[in-house]
Amino acid sequence: MKKTIYILSSLFLTLALQGQIIPQPTPAAPPTIKIGKSNNFVLKNGLKVMVVENHKLPRVAYRLSLDNMPYAEGDKKGVADITGMLIGSGTTKTSKDAFNEEIDFLGANINFDSNGASGSGLSKYSGRILELMADGALNTVFTAEEFDKIKAKLLEGIKTQEKSVTAVAGRVEDVLAFGVNHPSGEFLSAETINKVTLMDAVANYKTNFVPGNAYLVVVGDVNTKDVKKMVEKLFGSWAKGIAPQVTxxxxxxxxQTQIDFVDMPNAVQSEIAVVNTINLKITDKQYFAAILANQILGGGGEGRLFLNLREKHGWTYGAYSNVGFGKYVEKFRSSTSVRNAVTDSSVVEILSELKKIRTELVSADDLKNAKAKYIGNFVMQIQKPATVARYALNTETQNLPADFYENYIKNINAVTVEDIKSVANRFFLADNIRIVVVGKGSEVAPALEKLKIPMFYFDKYGTAIEKPVFKKDMPAGVTIKSVLDNYIVAIGGEKAVKAVKTISMVGSTVIPQAPSPLTFTSKADAKGKLNVELAMGTMSIMKQVVNETSAYVLQQGQRKNFEGAELAEMKNSAILFEELLLAKKDGVTLTGIETINGKDTYAIKDGKTTLYYDVTSGLKLADSKTMDQGGKSITQVTNFGDYREVKGVKVPFNIIQNVGFELDIKIADVKINEGVTDADFK
Structure with missing residues (x-):
């Protein structure tokens, strides 16, 4: 097979600075802020209703929120997810299809989850939108058919995330920070989802979807009296109940500070998160200092972490920090994603920035800019009715003083540089932090170990393990030629491989947010020509062509021609079976044995590309290519699997490429020496 099927030539990453810096108001005379008030009432069943009238636009928005305490689901983790996905999937009054059709007809949006529901649309349809939302939330019919569809969807999602370094990093971080038996630490798995029954979902709904701690927020072009009549009619029969109070x-x-490492041999870069848990309520006297300290450290593109790791060193696309706050225990974390070679250096720089903000006073300008950021955002947001509604809800659910938001700017301006240092020492820990690193152990673990920070090893689910063996000794007699020869034999032998003149593949894949699967087509011949295309129906999304003299990519109607080194690289990628030539090529090296997707492989390096061949079967399991993009070095990995024989030659029927997400291509049909003409490469 050709070295790599390059589906996308680059990753499009947009980094946007949040908000707009505006001049800081003079501390002695802060602007007077008047927060619009909501009109509140309570139903007999305990449902609390907040109405914010705004008649500037003919629109209305509803949000039903259940302010229940978080709870662990144990060996049936996934009950709440399934319950939330079932809510609104057909009611005792309306079928699922009819329900969705009417929403479309009204031009409305109505959504449901395990913590409530939301709806929005034109105010002239306000009554019907609320009626549909109430019907879906309170009269759902839980059917086995929908239940089975939802379980299958969740299981497929888990499967696709199995190789996702980002998904594994997030899961392990929460498991280690909170514990697997804590609501914030447990995670979905195929095992827990498969244990959930339809009756479990029904029981969860009856127990937790109750009005005792529920809030209905109404915002827009409505009249409070009319809303009250509608709410009493639609929600008045909702049976009383309070969800269990679990602590x-x-x-x-x-x-002691430690590195918690997870080996992901397929990782093209390392995920780093420096984490400690905190308990910061909005009513805490140091709340305002905490959010400003976080803004200075890593709140955006102007934060110290970003300026250090991205602007100064060029190691990453972004580096940020986040301070959690609310009613329950949260995390403070500093995080980034970096290439393997600078993983240890990035850890050192993050720790350095944490130490600096804890031990040195920030500058007056840094604090002034952080205040300006928050005040600017606050002033802009306060004009929006939805913000008024959110503040009213926060005041109720977070037990805030009635004048909390009226005093917001005053409290921001009252923070001093000494307060920043004090709060950093309280919440940004130095001696009790976890440095969670998920990456390719063979490339990053040795350098991390040299930092002399206690280092522990975990699997992809946060379970402690012994230190893995990252590189194994090469057996005697193994050479580049022997590895490549074994591959040729494994896929059918030299005679069968050399008899292949053309290969045509047709398959499908899905991408995030796409309304339907994409069709994947690949055609290649032994003369070094290649045509790869992704299409949605009859519409081409991306087409890439290589022929004898040129190469180009056509995307969204725009054509880019490759020249020079790029053209040479594209032509090199179009070779059907590079293994027939690779052993004679200068500069190719056998670098050792590495684990790929749980299997030992021989790694052969050819310039910026590394190819991985299964030690046991001889088949090629993956290749990785390092490339420069936007001044940054990125690595693209392609995995090959599900080999099947076609006309005496084994061909991978599953190709998974990392393009910022896992592009999982499932091949449906392969033709050898048919279905390809010269016209395909024009």
């Missing part, structure tokens, strides 16, 4: 011990931070 959990607060998770403890580690007794």
């Amino acid at each position: 959990y011990p607060d998770p403890k931070n580690v007794q």
Whole structure:
């Protein structure tokens, strides 16, 4: 097979600075802020209703929120997810299809989840939108058919995330920070989802989808009196109930700073998160200092982490920090994604920035800019009715003082540089932090170990393990030629391989947010010509062509021709079976044995490309290519699997490429020496 099927030539990453810096108001005379008030009432069943009238636009928005305490689901983790996905999937009054058709007809949006529901649209349809939302939330019919569809969808989602370094990093981080038995630490798995029954979902709904801690927020071109009549009619029969009040011990931070490492041999870069748990309520006296300290450290493109790791060193596309706050225990974290070679250096720089903000006073300008950011955003947001509604809800659910938001700017301006240092020492820990790193152990673990920070190893689910063996000894007699010869034999032998003049593949894949699967087509011949295309129906999304003299990519109607080194690289990628030539090529090296997708492979390096061949079967399992983009070095990995024989030659029927997400291509049909003409490469 050709070295790599290049589906996308680059990743499009947009980094946007949040908000707009505006001049800081003079502390002695802060602007007077008047927060619009909501009109509140309570139903007999306990449902609290907040109405914010705004008649500037003929629109209305509803949000039903259940302010229940978080709870762990144990070995049936996924019950709440399934319940939320079932809500609104057909009611006792309306079928699912009829329900959705009417929503479309009204031009409305109505959504449901395990924590409530939302709806929005034109105010002239306000009554019907609320009626549909109430019907879906309170009269759902839980059917086995929908239940089975939802379980299958969740299981497929878990499967696609299995190789996602980002997904694994997030899961392990929460498991280690909170504990697997804590609501914030447990995670979905195929095992837990398969244990959930339809009756479990029904029981979860009856227990937790109750009005005792529920809030209905109404915003827009409505009249409070009319809303009250509608709400009493539609929600008055909602049976009383309060969800269980479950408490959990607060998770403890580690007794000493440590690196918690997860080996992901397929990782093209390392995910780093420096984490400790905190308990910061909005009513805390140091709340305002905490959010400003976080803004200075890593709140955006102007944060110290970003300026250090991206602007100064060029190691990453972004580096940020986040301070969690609310009613329950949250996390403080500093995070980034970096290439393997600078993983250890990035850890050192993150720790350096944390130490600096804890031990040195920030500059007056840094604090002034952070305040300006928050005040600017606050002033802009306060003009929006939805913001008024959110503040009213926060005041109720977070037990805030009635004048909390009226005093917001005053409290921001009251923070001093000494306050920043104090709060950093309280919440940004130095001696009790987890440095969670998920990456390719063979390339990053040795350098991390040299940092002399205690290092522990975990699997992809946060379970402690012994230190993995990242590189194994090469057996005697193994050479580049022997590895490549074994591959040729494994796929059918030299005679059968050399008899292949053309290969045509047709398959499908899905991409995030796409309304339907994409068709994948690949055609190649032994003369070094290649045509790869992704299409949605009859519409081409991307087409890439290589012929004897040129190469180009056609995307969204725009054509880019490749020249020079890019053209040479594209032509090199169009070779059907590079293994027939690779052993004679200068500069090719056998670098050792590496684990790919749980299997030992021989790694052969050819310039910026590394190819991985299964030690046991001889088949090629993956290749990785390092490329420069936007001044940054990125690595693209393609995995090959599900080999099947076609006319005496084994061909991969599953191709998974990392293009910022996992592009999982499932091949449906392969033709050898038919279905390809010269016209395909024009």
